[in-house]
Amino acid sequence: NTALRELHLCSNRISFHSGRAFRDMFAANVTLQKLVLNGNDTFEDEAARMLLEALGETNRTLKHLCMSNCGLGDGTAVSIGDMLGRNTTLEVLDVGANEITASGVEFIMVGLLSNSTLLELSLSDNEIDNVGSITRALPNIQHLKDLDVSDNQVEFDDASELVTAMKHNRSITRLNIHFGSTVPFDALSDLEKVVAYYCRRNDVAWDALERDDEQDWAMTLAQVSGEPSLVYFYMVHRPALGSFVLK
Secondary structure, eight states: OOSOOEEEOTTSOOOGGGHHHHHHHHHHOSSOOEEEOTTOTTOHHHHHHHHHHHHHHTOOOOOEEEOTTSOOOHHHHHHHHHHHTTOSSOOEEEOOSSOOBHHHHHHHHHHHHTOSSOOEEEOTTSBOOOOHHHHHHGGGOOSOOEEEOTTSOOOHHHHHHHHHHGGGOSSOSEEEOOOTTTSOHHHHHHHHHHHHHHHHHHHSOGGGTOOSSHHHHHHHHHHHHSOGGGGGHHHHHOGGGOSOOOO
């Protein structure tokens, strides 16, 4: 085939036996740019491993891969990390609504740090209860634009550390941290306002927002979030941060 650009095979109960077929297809295909496998909850780690191997070794055309709700766990996360370290074309990866844990995310972050093409990554609605590896990676992530870790079991302290790490990231313009079931609404709302500030900062020329004193930082934040006092949020909720400033 020399014409097919997109292939949607959602909710077809594709099993792990199909992994070899996908691997062989990717090895030979030079046109497919988008593959959507969402809802195949019998796909599992072994099939994903073979598919991702092809993306890392032979395929140089696929740009968009969706595998949400495919019964994937940390085995797939290991394969994703390996693939990201070698792939040079994939731009969008969605593995939401699976069973990936914090341990698996560590492998994904290692691969992401050596990748220069992935722009969007969704890890939403998995079994992630700790985003420490993402927090540590954020300052060194240089190309990713969109990161979704929402609907995971992340507590407030961990979420606030992730938001704080955004201070040192200059690429992400959309970060979804909606941990509605584990972070109180008011606290989550404040964290999301800080995230909005950093994402807007990354989306415009930073020189236009740069300020010399805390009062001006507060005024800048007020323009973004409508809440001038938010600059002191961490002093209330995270005393250990002390003189934290939004720069």
